[in-house]
Amino acid sequence: MRDEFESRESWPFECLRCLHVWEEDYVVRHLSDGHGHTVQVWLRHGVPVQPPWSGPCCPACGSSSLTSFPPGYLDRHPELVAADPLPPARVPALPVEPARQRPAVRAGLPRRLLIVTGLPVLALVAYELYRYLLISGVPHH
Incomplete structure (x- = not known):
């Protein structure tokens, strides 16, 4: 495979649990094998990762219930990002009941x-x- 081109994309997310808004930067490497097949490799900090639509988690509360905005959305709507650098208030986690063990038979x-x-x-x-x-x-x- 040979490199065709790279692009940089910023994906804004909002947590539906704690309402934290953040943005993640990706480098998308578009590759071609010379037979007409193309592949996209998503990188964060030089490390291959899953695409942004495949289940990221909120950095504030760990929830996987998120929504994403179109790229560049936060640049056009700065009121969504908190002005202060403090992290959002953490939502208390639900108590987790220890797993019950099933009887052997x-x-x-x-x-x-x-x-x-x-x-x-x-x-x-x-x-x-x-x-x-x-x-x-x-x-x-």
């Missing part, structure tokens, strides 16, 4: 499943057998 589930599915089938078979014997006139002993 769940012996009750197969038995319950057998009862739930077996009883209706058994009732249907018994009804059909009774109806067959009643209609066919087979003498009972």
